[in-house]
Amino acid sequence: MNIPVRRFDTLILGAGGGGLRAALQLARADAHVAVVSKVFPTRSHTVAAQGGVNAALANVTPDNWHWHMYDTVKGSDYLGDQDAIEYMCRAAAHLVYELEHAGVPFSRLESGRIYQRPFGGQSREFGGAQATRTCAAADRTGHAILHTLYQQNIRARTNFFDEYFAIDLIHDDEGAVLGVLTMDIATGEPLVIEAKTTLIATGGCGQLYRTTTNAHINTGDGMAMALRAGIPLQDMEFFQFHPTGIAGKGMLITEGARGEGGYLVNKDGERFMERYAPNVKDLASRDVVSRAISIEVREGRGCGPNADHVMLKLDHLGSDIVAKRLPGIRDTCKTFMHLDPVDTPIPVFPTAHYAMGGIPTDRFGRVVMPSGDSPEEVVPGLYAAGECACVSVHGANRLGGNSLLDILVFGRAAANDILGFLKNNRYHRPPNQTCIDKAYERFARWEKQGDGESVQAVRADLKKAMEDHCGVFRTEKIMQEGIDVIKAIRARLPDVRLQDQSKVFNTARIEALELENLADIAIATMRSAEARQESRGAHSRIDYPDRDDAHWMKHSLYTLEDDSLDYKPVRTKPMSVETFPPKKRVY
Amino acid sequence: MRFKIYRYNPDVDEEPYMQEFVLEHVKPGMMLREALMELKNQDETLSFRHSCGEGVCGSDGVNINGLNGLACITPVAELTEPVEIRPFPGVPVIRDLVVDMSGFYKQYRSVKPFLIRYDPEPEVENLQSPEERDKLDGLYECILCGCCSTACPSFWWNPDKFPGPSALLQSWRFLADSRDQAMEERLDALDGPYKLFRCHTIMNCAYVCPKGLNPTKAIGHIKALMLKHSV
Ligand SMILES: Cc1cc2nc3c(=O)[nH]c(=O)nc-3n(C[C@H](O)[C@H](O)[C@H](O)COP(=O)(O)OP(=O)(O)OC[C@H]3O[C@@H](n4cnc5c(N)ncnc54)[C@H](O)[C@@H]3O)c2cc1C
Ligand code: SF4
Ligand code: SF4
Ligand code: FES
Numbered sequence: 001m002n003i004p005v006r007r008f009d010t011l012i013l014g015a016g017g018g019g020l021r022a023a024l025q026l027a028r029a030d031a032h033v034a035v036v037s038k039v040f041p042t043r044s045h046t047v048a049a050q051g052g053v054n055a056a057l058a059n060v061t062p063d064n065w066h067w068h069m070y071d072t073v074k075g076s077d078y079l080g081d082q083d084a085i086e087y088m089c090r091a092a093a094h095l096v097y098e099l100e101h102a103g104v105p106f107s108r109l110e111s112g113r114i115y116q117r118p119f120g121g122q123s124r125e126f127g128g129a130q131a132t133r134t135c136a137a138a139d140r141t142g143h144a145i146l147h148t149l150y151q152q153n154i155r156a157r158t159n160f161f162d163e164y165f166a167i168d169l170i171h172d173d174e175g176a177v178l179g180v181l182t183m184d185i186a187t188g189e190p191l192v193i194e195a196k197t198t199l200i201a202t203g204g205c206g207q208l209y210r211t212t213t214n215a216h217i218n219t220g221d222g223m224a225m226a227l228r229a230g231i232p233l234q235d236m237e238f239f240q241f242h243p244t245g246i247a248g249k250g251m252l253i254t255e256g257a258r259g260e261g262g263y264l265v266n267k268d269g270e271r272f273m274e275r276y277a278p279n280v281k282d283l284a285s286r287d288v289v290s291r292a293i294s295i296e297v298r299e300g301r302g303c304g305p306n307a308d309h310v311m312l313k314l315d316h317l318g319s320d321i322v323a324k325r326l327p328g329i330r331d332t333c334k335t336f337m338h339l340d341p342v343d344t345p346i347p348v349f350p351t352a353h354y355a356m357g358g359i360p361t362d363r364f365g366r367v368v369m370p371s372g373d374s375p376e377e378v379v380p381g382l383y384a385a386g387e388c389a390c391v392s393v394h395g396a397n398r399l400g401g402n403s404l405l406d407i408l409v410f411g412r413a414a415a416n417d418i419l420g421f422l423k424n425n426r427y428h429r430p431p432n433q434t435c436i437d438k439a440y441e442r443f444a445r446w447e448k449q450g451d452g453e454s455v456q457a458v459r460a461d462l463k464k465a466m467e468d469h470c471g472v473f474r475t476e477k478i479m480q481e482g483i484d485v486i487k488a489i490r491a492r493l494p495d496v497r498l499q500d501q502s503k504v505f506n507t508a509r510i511e512a513l514e515l516e517n518l519a520d521i522a523i524a525t526m527r528s529a530e531a532r533q534e535s536r537g538a539h540s541r542i543d544y545p546d547r548d549d550a551h552w553m554k555h556s557l558y559t560l561e562d563d564s565l566d567y568k569p570v571r572t573k574p575m576s577v578e579t580f581p582p583k584k585r586v587y
Numbered sequence: 588m589r590f591k592i593y594r595y596n597p598d599v600d601e602e603p604y605m606q607e608f609v610l611e612h613v614k615p616g617m618m619l620r621e622a623l624m625e626l627k628n629q630d631e632t633l634s635f636r637h638s639c640g641e642g643v644c645g646s647d648g649v650n651i652n653g654l655n656g657l658a659c660i661t662p663v664a665e666l667t668e669p670v671e672i673r674p675f676p677g678v679p680v681i682r683d684l685v686v687d688m689s690g691f692y693k694q695y696r697s698v699k700p701f702l703i704r705y706d707p708e709p710e711v712e713n714l715q716s717p718e719e720r721d722k723l724d725g726l727y728e729c730i731l732c733g734c735c736s737t738a739c740p741s742f743w744w745n746p747d748k749f750p751g752p753s754a755l756l757q758s759w760r761f762l763a764d765s766r767d768q769a770m771e772e773r774l775d776a777l778d779g780p781y782k783l784f785r786c787h788t789i790m791n792c793a794y795v796c797p798k799g800l801n802p803t804k805a806i807g808h809i810k811a812l813m814l815k816h817s818v
Contacts, residue, residue, distance in 0.1 A: 039636075040688070042731055043644040057712075100712040103702030103766070105720065105727045112714030137727075143643060144727060151701035186681055215638040251641050332641060335660050336616065456628050500632040502598040505682040508631045 003181070003440065005192045007428060008034040008159070010418050011179055013166045013222055014201035015041035017049075017142070017404060018386025020149035021411030022199055022365075022418075027156035029419050034193055036161040036182055038217060038510070041150045045203055045215045046407065049142025050328060051119060051256035052134035053099075053408070054401035055092035059113045060132040065089040067124055068133060070580055072402060075121045075285050076395025077537035078553060078582040079235070081571035084363040084391040088402075088409045095408045096135050104148045106137050107325070117259040117325070121285040121399045121587070130280060134401040139254050139328040145404060164191070165510055166221060168439035169198065169229045169382075170431045177229070177382035178431045181439040185510065188503030190443060192436060196425050197381050197418045200226065200359060200367075201411065204387040205521050207514075209352035210463040213245055213252040217514075222388040224517035226359045227524060231369050231379060232557035232566065234390040235357035236521070237529035238538045240398055241472050243289035245351025247309035251336055252353070253329050253346055255400040258282045260325050262314040264293065265345070266301040272310075277587040284587035287397040287538045290350035294472045297349070304347060311345035318342075350472055356398055356538065357528070358390035360557065365389070365414025370557065375568035381425075383418060385410040392555065395570075396537020446512050452497030455512045462489050462515070466522055470529055475542050479530035486522050493519060524558040531565050532556065549582050588613050589669035590626065592633065596682050603680070605671075606630075613663060620647055620659035623672075635684040642797060645730035648737075649684050650675055655734040655795045675733060677743035691733050694750045698758040699776070703769035719765040726760035726805065728798050729753060735792035735802055741785040748781035752792035752802030755783070759805035762812065774813055783810055 010026055012019045015037035026033040037044065056063040069089040073080055100106055100114060107115035114135050122131040137144035153160075163185040170192065171177045179194040202222030206214025223233055243264075244253040258264075263282045266272050276292040277284035284292075293310050302308050314322060319342045322330055326341070333341050362368050362376065365385045371377035386407040393406055469482025493516065500508040534548035535541045557566040572579050588610045595603035608626045620637050627633045635658070637647040642660040649658055650673040652666055663670065674680050679687040704713075736742045736751035750758070758777065761767045777783050786806045793801040 039638060039644075039646065040692070040731075043638055043646045045639065045644070047730075048639050048641070048643050097710070097712050101702075101704070101708050103761075103764070105723045105764070106712075108715050108717045108720045110717060112716050114712050140643075140728065143730070147727075148702075154696050155699075155701045215644065216640065217638045328643075335642065336618075338616075454628070454631065456631075498631065502596055502632070502682075504596060504598050505634050505685045507634050507636075508627075 003190045003192050003436065005194055006034070007194045008032050009195060009422055010197045010199070011036065011193055011195035012199045012201060013180060014044070014203060014386065015160065016044035016201060016203050016386060016407065017046035017146055017149060018407035018411040019199070019201035020146070020153055021408050022201065022385060022415040023158045024149060024152055024156055025412050025415035026418060027153065027158045031419065031422060034159045034161060034195065036164045036166055036180070036193065038163065038165045038185065040162050041160065042147055044146060045218055046142045046146040048215065048252070049404055050139040050252060050254035051259065052117065052136035052141045052401050053096060053145070053404035054119070054133045054399070055096040055135055055405065056089070056133055057093055057096065057114060057116060057135065059109060060116045062124060063131055063133055065092060066577065067126060067131060068092065070126045071121055071123055072393065072399055073580045074585060075397055075399040077397055077547065077585060078549070079392065079395030079536060079555070079570055081392050082574040082579060083571050084393050086574040086577060087363045088393050088405060091409045092405055095405070095412065099145060099148065099408070102148050102152050104137060104144045106135060106144070117256055118283060119259050119400045120255050120283045120289070130283060134256070134259065136256065139256055139326045142404065161193070165513065166202070166225065167443050167513065169225050170435050170439060171229065172429050172432050176380040176429060178429055181436060181443065183443060186505055188506055190440060194428055194431065196428060197383060197421055199365070199383040199385060199414050199418065200388055201384070201386045202388045204355045205518065206352050208463065208466045208518055208522055208525065210467045211245065211248070211250040212352040213242055213250055214352070219514035219517050220355070220388070220521040221514065221517045222384070223358055224520040226367070226384070227520050227560040230561060231359060231367060232559045233357060233524045234360040234555050234557055235392060235528070236355070236525040236558060237532050237556060238356035238396045239352065239470070239525065240286055240354040240356060240538050241290045241350035242353035243286055243293055243350055244312055244348040245353070246336060247347040247349040249336055250351050251332050252351070253312060253348060257312060257314055257326055257329060260321055261317050262312055265311050265313055266296045267303045267307065268301060272296055272301070280587045285397055286400065288587055290472055291540055293350055309347045309349040312348045313345045314341040315343050315345060354398055354403060355387060356390070356392070356394040356396065358388050359384040361385070361389045361391050363391060363413065364417040365410050366417060370566060370568065383414040385414045396539060446498050446509050447501065448497065449501060450497055452495045453492060455496055455498070455508065455515050458489060458492055458496055459511070459515050459518070462486070462518060462522055465489060466525070470526055473540050473542055474529060479526060482526045483530055486526050490519050490523060520560060524560065527563065527565060528556045528558050553582065588663060591669045591671045592626070593673040594683055595680055596632070607669070617663050618659050619651065619661040619663050622663050623658055634682050643730060645732035648675060648732040648734045649673065655738045657732060657734070657797045660797060675737035677737050688733055690746045691736055691751065691753065694754040695731065695757060698750055698754045699769070699773065700757045700761065702761060702764060702767055704766060705768050713766050715765050722763045723760060725800055726756060726763060729756055729800055730798060732797065734795045734797055738791040738795045740789060740791070741787065745781060745785060749785040750782060752806070755786070755809065756800060756802040756805045759809050762809065774816055777809065777813070783813065
């Protein structure tokens, strides 16, 4: 098979906020950069982010990056790497100002400065009063940022491969990553894109679950590509359930709704968060609020005919605040629930939202994996940033507003490191043909015809299995069953067949490739979760209710090839300040 | 519920045809996107774009009973049967409901849809008053779905020359931004018989915009600014 080849200095997989921020940095430095995305860039899921991006600008209340760092470490339940967290929090203000200069239409304060709102888990003076740190463009911050980054990339004349689907990474005999096999979705034709460096910025994998805030395209493709290239995934057991997805449907109601003064009530009208987080109540960390809602419902205090959700009240805020600060979620409530939050509470329930885990990287965005004696050996030519990566700044639980920050900070950091790499590696290396053939085989396998199960049937079972066996509360028994169920589902994959065999814009084929990716991530997640015998952040075990720092303050690493788990230490030493040692986490 | 859906696959079909589908179970509150996904489970070969499912990504614009709209925020209960779904009018069809939007994107790029400033960058944010910022409401929310431009007769007839309502709305989004410093360039670029004055205020665009935006009004603002500017 002779597959056409295109060559660039540097390749970016993904045109969400992470990929576009990196592309901008590279294009401005005159690197020849290609950006591959399976959807037109502004359709990437960053567009759906609502509440805002964290930076200690101190426009509303006193603030500084060090307090932000403390909150992030505490929020991570002490699993975050403190060097990376320091780096991110220090860079935050500069990156937000840069976005403003690029054109992001942030909401404004009377002073003319960027509007900021309080979000969960934010404090002043290391655990003191509530901070106001989340920079917002109404409740459409992700849309504003993604469009602006795309616009500036148009200006910088970045090369876009829109509606190209990345299938698998290509490397050489020494393991250096040299590009990717893609498919042009419109024609169904394969294309190899070679590059001296490849940055994976393919976003999250919320489609693992049935009810999710994530788009149909969030299938963890980049994570699965890494797994298949022999790279382990880190901390996959930590999956965030957002406390306020619309019950039964999944559309997100931003944490900003509580930041603006909204609060949760149970069927008795009780503001129950007062019991779980006496100090900050509804603005506790997401893991805490999601658990509280689940407990309320489990103990029979849920609302509605099936007592299966709680209510988010905004009706006391007045129509001005809702119209000005939360117009997007108001539209969503009207469209999908036929209710106006100005006068009616919103039914909500914890909903699959965000992968804290992902492809292990250092704070330069370089992909690292254990090799010989070193737990963190750099994979040459390979970078990852954004939700698909695990730096780890979010540890066991991400703070709201920290992901948009993560994608900006580490998208840029990766680009800067890539520029250095390009200086020292002037020439393209020849890729390994067996590796290309193998990637092509995976792609061509879907041309097999005949009777067999449909992609849809397997995908539905997979999502149900993850929901049943890897949800907010977990036990040994449930997860062991989960592993068996997922393995059985994976075993069905070879017998799945496509009825649609045409080449032109074959979305069925795309969904088949995505299903394989989801299946790889599902097993990584189930296995990592089952092994961790403690409760930390988003990983809550009924049989091990406490955090166990002595045994488990370490990152998990799951390898697909031999279905094995390994661990590496948390980086507790920041770049310049003192370590924040683990403490009991109360809000 | 009965559907008639435009089908065309250049790989196998000589010409387009309408295929009938029946959806047995219409769930309460079901949106057209979910219905299309169910129909795709019946016949996997049905192709359409979609992603976010909540009207923010702009992927799933189609023509629904003669009107352009987003499938994901169109409740099927409100549609008359048989529901006729076609690709956007006036643009090339790639397959089924998937159209070639490259002309639309090209027009978007043509209006320089990015903030241009010549002053040195301050070390903090540029200041903008809430009132100045309010002027961007109703403009920046555009999701580039294309519902408006592919409903605009002037865009159908002159897709290469007339930027279309979406691109013009974006042009005004930057003209209206107190931070932008490229008014002259922007207005010069829109001068000429085909750019602005091909809009005959037919209002199709504002009528179909799923985000409730009003390109006609934005075009009016640009025209007024241009007049003022030329005096
Ligand atoms: C509803 C919602 C609201 C949120 N609100 C906030 C918030 O207010 N604040 C905050 O900080 N965070 C928020 N988050 C989280 C945050 O938005 C995301 O984590 C972040 O935007 C991810 O960005 P990304 O660049 O990593 O990926 P994405 O934006 O998801 O982009 C992924 C890109 O990869 C491409 N891609 C994927 N697979 C392939 C493939 N196989 N081939 C080619 N291209 C591929 C896609 O086309 C896309 O361009 C929210 C998340 C959701 C779901
Ligand atoms: S008002 Fe102008 S831009 Fe809008 S549809 Fe009519 S001609 Fe097109
Ligand atoms: S103006 Fe409205 S209809 Fe037109 S592209 Fe933007 S969102 Fe879509
Ligand atoms: S699927 Fe995103 S706008 Fe309809």
